[in-house]
Amino acid sequence: MMPSPFLSGIYIYPVKSLAGIAVDRWPVTEKGLRYDRQWMLVDKNRKFLSQRRLPKMALIRTALTESCLTLSAPGLDDLVLPLEATNGETLECEIWHDRCLAHEVSTQANRWLSDFLHIDCKLVYQAEETIRPVDPNYARPEDKVYFSDGFPFLIISENSLASLNRAMNLNYPMPRFRPNLVISGCDSYAEDSWRTISIGEINFRLPKPCARCSVPTIDPETAESGQEPLLTLSRIRKWNQKVYFGQNALHDNTGVLHIGDQVSIHKTGPKQPPIV
Template sequence: MTSSILSAITLYPVKSLAGISVSSWPVVKTGLLYDRKWMLVDAAGHFLSQRKLPKMALIKTALTESHLILSASGMASLSLPLIPTDGDIISSTIWHDQCEARSVSKEADQWLSYFLKLDCRLVYQPAEMVRPVDPRYADATDNVSFADGFPFLIISENSLTSLNQAMNLNLSMARFRPNLVISGCVPYAEDSWREISIGTIDFRLTKPCSRCSVPAIDPETAQTGKEPLTTLNRIRKWENKIYFGQNALHNQLGTLTVGDALHVKATGVKQPPI
């Protein structure tokens, strides 16, 4: 029997900008360390994403021991401290959540506004700002950063292989922006997982991930096409939404490493039930 393992780890320091692939990474209360710790907001404090600004996909991110680095074609790289301390506390909105956030710097705002051709601000989640996960799917102690709603998104390699075969294409996993990719399981096995362990960390998979327009954006060019949404609408639609991947919550802190074994501890009816 083939064993399932963690085959890729990706964190996205700035919500909706390019991610960073790592071989091993700490897990903190809100998920992967520095994952979605920053985000862009408009003048009203509403979060910005590739849904409105596909060009956000072209901004690369990197982390050093002390700085977040942003880079984009035609722009000088921008280096920002990992822990801003002197910004303003502002009210921000992520979907239905109201969150306090700290502004980073005018330099960052100008850099991003110039590249995106839209006035925006870069904000940071300070340590004292606690954002709970939707209580319909989580415990009262579960927290999340500026991710859409959950600390982790999990997708199996063979789910993407199956989807690509249905499309007769070879789209990359980067379009779907998972944190954790699993190899060694059948396509869509994750739909039935309810409790798993990866290495020393236990996870609860309580809600399938409904997909928006972002997977239709080529992360290398920011151009938008019809796939994979057309095919997902045909084969992965339930109650007028399309699904690919599973949102997950973690029970412990620790470290995840590519190659960690995955063990399924509890299964249930497929979510979505298709």
């Protein structure tokens, strides 16, 4: 008999598309996990940058203390930045189809990142008072998010990855898929049918499966790209010309998540994507 589902992993990504951080407990704010993708890199046209365009971004590590965000990259001294809101220039930045306001962090940060990535770029920060709404096709008017692609959370179950690894005959680690919340104690792809769940004291809605891009093909240790997992996902998880792995999620309330929190499934529906 399968044990009750529980939260087995929490990951935050302070800077969009840079390396993430595994934590044992973490606060959830109105925009999602605290500091999760509150920073972002933009190019000279103020468009967001990601590993899709610059795989080398995977090599920049992030670390958080109570007062600082630290970036580390091979061959460079660490860059230490204050967590408090910056008074830098306000920029209108573009992330997918959204335009939102952000603050430039510092010329020092811009220079450090531009030197490592060999591209003219800036580090920007989203102030707490800035409102970036979630796609109204899937969200409520009050739902908001930092600089994630579209939703504040990505949920993946441990057994879904185990099943995918068997299909690939590989052993990819979970961080390669950049989830926020990892669930153990459920069947593989059980999350495909979840609609509303609670994890500890926080309630979640799962309106849409996550269509995957090229980022999981990038080895986070080397920044080198391969064909997997997209090759196998296109065979076993393809629908309407896209491949899917994991579920996007929105939250109804704030609180604190802890590793080991019980996961309760309140409402299920047809599998999304509708793959048998």
